[in-house]
Amino acid sequence: MNKLLLAPSILSADFTRLGEELAACESAKADWIHIDVMDGHFVPNITMGPFIVEACQRATKLPLDVHLMIEKPERHLEAFAKAGASHIIVHIEACPHIHRTLQQIQALGCKAGVALNPGTPVGAIDAVLDEADQVLVMSVNPGYSGQKFISSTVGKVREIRKKLDGLKSPARLEVDGGIDAATLPQMKKAGADAFVAATAIFKHPHGTKAGIKDLQSAIRST
Ligand code: DX5
Numbered sequence: 001m002n003k004l005l006l007a008p009s010i011l012s013a014d015f016t017r018l019g020e021e022l023a024a025c026e027s028a029k030a031d032w033i034h035i036d037v038m039d040g041h042f043v044p045n046i047t048m049g050p051f052i053v054e055a056c057q058r059a060t061k062l063p064l065d066v067h068l069m070i071e072k073p074e075r076h077l078e079a080f081a082k083a084g085a086s087h088i089i090v091h092i093e094a095c096p097h098i099h100r101t102l103q104q105i106q107a108l109g110c111k112a113g114v115a116l117n118p119g120t121p122v123g124a125i126d127a128v129l130d131e132a133d134q135v136l137v138m139s140v141n142p143g144y145s146g147q148k149f150i151s152s153t154v155g156k157v158r159e160i161r162k163k164l165d166g167l168k169s170p171a172r173l174e175v176d177g178g179i180d181a182a183t184l185p186q187m188k189k190a191g192a193d194a195f196v197a198a199t200a201i202f203k204h205p206h207g208t209k210a211g212i213k214d215l216q217s218a219i220r221s222t
C-alpha cells in the first residue's frame with residue numbers, strides 16, 4: 001500500500017503571504033502542494049495559471065500537484081510542465097481523448113492524473129485506470145473551497161480502490177473537497193491514499209501548521 005499523503009490546497013491560503021504559507025506547509029511536513037487551476041468555463045470560478053505554479057516552484061521543494069479544472073486542458077499542459085508542475089490532473093469530463101492527454105502529460109515528464117466529478121460514474125475512467133499515475137475523486141462539485149462533503153463519493157473511492165488493486169496498479173487514489181478530520185477517516189477506510197484540503201488547513205483557527213497537524217493525526221490514528 002502507498003504511504004498516505006497530505007496535499008494542502010493553496011486555494012484557501014493567504015495570497016499576500018504565499019511564500020510564508022508554503023514554508024509553513026513544508027516545515028509541518030506536508031507532502032505535496034495542491035494548486036487549483038480554474039478557467040471560468042469548466043467551473044464557474046477563475047483562479048490561477050502557470051504564473052502562480054512557477055512562483056510556488058521557486059518557493060518550495062514540495063512536489064506541485066496541479067489540478068486543472070479547465071476546458072481543453074491539452075492546450076496548456078506544456079506551460080504547466082515548464083512552470084514546474086510535478087503532477088498534472090485533468091478532468092475526464094473535459095477530455096474526449098483521455099489516453100492521448102495522459103500520454104502528453106507523461107511525455108512532458110510529469111505524473112498524469114485523471115479526475116472525476118461527484119456526478120460522473122466510476123465507469124467513465126475504466127479505460128484509463130491502468131495508464132493513470134493518479135486518480136482524483138472529487139468529493140464536492142469543483143469550483144470553490146469550503147463546500148460540504150458529498151458522502152456518496154465514499155462508495156466511489158471504495159469501487160476505484162478495488163479496481164486499482166485488481167489491476168495491481170500503483171496509482172495514487174486522491175480525494176479532494178470537504179476533507180477534514182471527520183471526513184478524512186471515511187476516505188482513508190475506503191482506500192484513498194492522498195488527501196487534499198484547503199479550508200481545514202488554511203482556515204484552521206490556530207493557523208496553517210495546526211491545520212496540517214490535525215489532518216496528519218487523523219491520517220495516523222484512524
Ligand atoms: C475544489 C478544489 C479543491 C478545493 C478544496 O474545486 O478542487 O482542491 O480547494 O477545498 P476544501 O478543502 O475547502 O473543500
Ligand code: ZN
Pocket residue numbers: 009034035036067176196
Ligand atoms: Zn483541487
